[in-house]
Amino acid sequence: xxxxxxxxxxxxxxxxxxxxxxxxxxxxxxxxxxxxxxxxxxxxxxxxxxxxxxxxxxxxxxxxxxxxxxxxxxxxxxxxxxxxxxxxxxxxxxxxxxxxxxxxxxxxxxxxxxxxxxxxxxxxxxxxxxxxxxxxxxxxxxxxxxxxxxxxxxxxxxxxxxxxx
Ligand SMILES: NC(=O)c1ccc[n+]([C@@H]2O[C@H](COP(=O)([O-])OP(=O)(O)OC[C@H]3O[C@@H](n4cnc5c(N)ncnc54)[C@H](OP(=O)(O)O)[C@@H]3O)[C@@H](O)[C@H]2O)c1
Numbered sequence: 098x099x100x101x102x103x104x105x106x107x108x109x110x111x112x113x114x115x116x117x118x119x120x121x122x123x124x125x126x127x128x129x130x131x132x133x134x135x136x137x138x139x140x141x142x143x144x145x146x147x148x149x150x151x152x153x154x155x156x157x158x159x160x161x162x163x164x165x166x167x168x169x170x171x172x173x174x175x176x177x178x179x180x181x182x183x184x185x186x187x188x189x190x191x192x193x194x195x196x197x198x199x200x201x202x203x204x205x206x207x208x209x210x211x212x213x214x215x216x217x218x219x220x221x222x223x224x225x226x227x228x229x230x231x232x233x234x235x236x237x238x239x240x241x242x243x244x245x246x247x248x249x250x251x252x253x254x255x256x257x258x259x260x261x262x
Contacts, residue, residue, distance in 0.1 A: 100191040106214040112223030117148050120220045123249050134193050138186040142200040179203045202228045211258040218251040236261050
């Protein structure tokens, strides 16, 4: 069995997206996302795939969830349930659910690890939210604060949680 990990950037009030896009551009967060997921399977919803600027993420197996029997995207494996996505990656050490809200909701109860970027800002116009996290189920294992600077409009903190056994 693989470790099932969720990786997500969450602003205040659980916000993760607006008008099918991310809430803000944080280069350090994108770099870390790339480093952590590089070489692994990434599982995402059809809407998140369609929001990617250059299509499938390079050097990763891109698995896209859809209910449609006919939709397909270049360099992606299309699946119709989370279980199907997990089956095709079951021999791998760690697989990553990369969004969006609908797929995070499916995956949260099965997840073993959460890589959360807490963005310390409230986005008033956000329209997409991460499901509620039951803090008692999770143990914080790492934390790193990054202040705002000329390239990062808001401060943020990388927090990693592992499921309590
Ligand atoms: N902050 C972050 O880290 C982060 C990360 C990723 C995404 N986001 C944001 O999240 C937003 C998108 O989230 P979303 O919830 O609207 O969409 P989503 O989860 O990316 O995709 C939803 C689609 O996935 C498919 N799907 C979902 N559950 C399924 C199931 N059980 N079986 C089969 N297919 C299923 C359906 O596709 P069909 O309609 O084709 O059937 C559904 O419409 C965007 O704003 C994006 O920028 C944020």
